[in-house]
Amino acid sequence: MSTAPLNQLAEVDYRPSTPRSYAPKIGLIGCGGITHQHLRAYRAAGFHVAALCDVRIERAHERAQEFFPQAVVTDDYQQLLRDDSIEVIDVATHPGERVPLIESAILAGKHVLSQKPFVLDLDAGQRLVDLADKHSTVLAVNQNGRWAPHFSFARVAAENGLLGDVFAAHLGCHWDHSWVAGTEFEKIEHLVLYDYAIHWFDIVRCFFSHRPVRRVFASTARVPRQTLMPPLMAQALIEFDEGQATLAFDAGVVHGPFDQTFVAGTDGSLLSQGPSIQSQQLTVTTAAGEVSPTLAGSWFPDGFHGTMGELLCSIEERRPCTIDARDNLESLALCFAAIASADSGQPITPGSIRKLPE
Numbered sequence: 001m002s003t004a005p006l007n008q009l010a011e012v013d014y015r016p017s018t019p020r021s022y023a024p025k026i027g028l029i030g031c032g033g034i035t036h037q038h039l040r041a042y043r044a045a046g047f048h049v050a051a052l053c054d055v056r057i058e059r060a061h062e063r064a065q066e067f068f069p070q071a072v073v074t075d076d077y078q079q080l081l082r083d084d085s086i087e088v089i090d091v092a093t094h095p096g097e098r099v100p101l102i103e104s105a106i107l108a109g110k111h112v113l114s115q116k117p118f119v120l121d122l123d124a125g126q127r128l129v130d131l132a133d134k135h136s137t138v139l140a141v142n143q144n145g146r147w148a149p150h151f152s153f154a155r156v157a158a159e160n161g162l163l164g165d166v167f168a169a170h171l172g173c174h175w176d177h178s179w180v181a182g183t184e185f186e187k188i189e190h191l192v193l194y195d196y197a198i199h200w201f202d203i204v205r206c207f208f209s210h211r212p213v214r215r216v217f218a219s220t221a222r223v224p225r226q227t228l229m230p231p232l233m234a235q236a237l238i239e240f241d242e243g244q245a246t247l248a249f250d251a252g253v254v255h256g257p258f259d260q261t262f263v264a265g266t267d268g269s270l271l272s273q274g275p276s277i278q279s280q281q282l283t284v285t286t287a288a289g290e291v292s293p294t295l296a297g298s299w300f301p302d303g304f305h306g307t308m309g310e311l312l313c314s315i316e317e318r319r320p321c322t323i324d325a326r327d328n329l330e331s332l333a334l335c336f337a338a339i340a341s342a343d344s345g346q347p348i349t350p351g352s353i354r355k356l357p358e
């Protein structure tokens with residue numbers, strides 16, 4: 001085992017990438033709440049959004065006006081798919097309506113970036129993965145958390161072996177999620193473990209170099225006097241060969257929110273802390289000493305530069321995409337298993353639960 005020199009740790013390249021010369025036209029399907037952040041990031045990165053589509057056309061007009069006034073606006077997604085000059089489709093609808101949209105985009109020969117959570121059914125997701133392979137298109141999933149600066153730093157450090165062999169990761173989110181009151185999100189029973197925690201199930205797999213998960217055990221609870229339907233607290237224990245991870249979510253913390261990530265490897269430990277996922281201070285400790293880099297950027301919107309940038313770079317460089325949907329199905333399998341565990345009170349092996357438990 002070698003210990004990474006401190007300058008190697010200080011120079012971890014965690015920032016989002018931009019292709020050298022590939023600048024395809026991008027079409028966006030679904031112009032809802034989150035796409036404000038997509039388009040902020042794309043405009044800042046210089047990506048070329050050529051068309052915006054929403055069945056509620058006023059939403060597409062609003063986004064065009066603010067970010068890409070030259071873009072074509074439509075309420076018919078087929079118009080984007082018929083346009084041969086558009087090579088990449090960003091699908092930002094909810095997962096329930098996403099499968100036929102992605103399927104049509106692949107059949108039209110487009111590369112696709114799907115919002116998360118990718119699908120409600122792992123087998124339906126596998127069929128899309130196979131279809132993309134058959135049509136030689138790239139199908140990627142928008143796990144933008146991978147480019148949140150602190151997660152990105154930890155991920156790249158772990159992937160490059162700078163922490164040695166990772167054997168522990170313990171992550172805690174303690175924040176107020178009550179903004180979902182009255183939105184579609186309030187109707188999602190496992191809002192925390194499914195819609196929110198998918199980023200954490202995904203990043204933990206990255207820290208452990210995508211090693212298979214043996215089992216997961218999870219539970220949920222309600223905050224005293226909470227009025228929202230979904231349980232606002234959840235926790236998960238994840239078993240790896242020679243490794244363990246815990247995730248704790250307290251989504252009813254109104255005062256003094258706090259977010260922490262700890263990753264331990266045989267050669268070093270990393271601790272990142274802050275009042276939110278947007279604002280973090282990170283320190284890596286090895287035998288050589290401590291490094292506390294000043295992190296540039298934030299989860300929103302930079303994560304969306306990261307995901308679209310990775311998709312475009314992988315196409316330009318003709319290499320596999322690190323956020324491809326095949327890998328994402330493993331993160332979703334872990335997520336579905338955790339939800340089934342919370343429902344049954346039993347530990348569950350990922351892959352055995354094929355659909356989002358109802």
Ligand SMILES: NC(=O)c1ccc[n+]([C@@H]2O[C@H](COP(=O)([O-])OP(=O)(O)OC[C@H]3O[C@@H](n4cnc5c(N)ncnc54)[C@H](O)[C@@H]3O)[C@@H](O)[C@H]2O)c1
Pocket residue numbers: 029030031032033034035053054055056059075077092093094095097101115116117142143144145184195
């Ligand atoms: N990656 C992240 O950090 C992040 C953050 C928030 C939300 N999300 C995900 O993004 C997705 C969308 O969330 P949102 O908050 O933007 O939802 P939203 O309800 O505000 O927007 C969805 C939009 O899709 C449109 N739509 C639905 N079917 C369509 C179709 N066939 N053609 C065109 N438009 C269609 C709707 O009219 C709506 O405007 C969800 O899956 C959510 O989990 C991801």
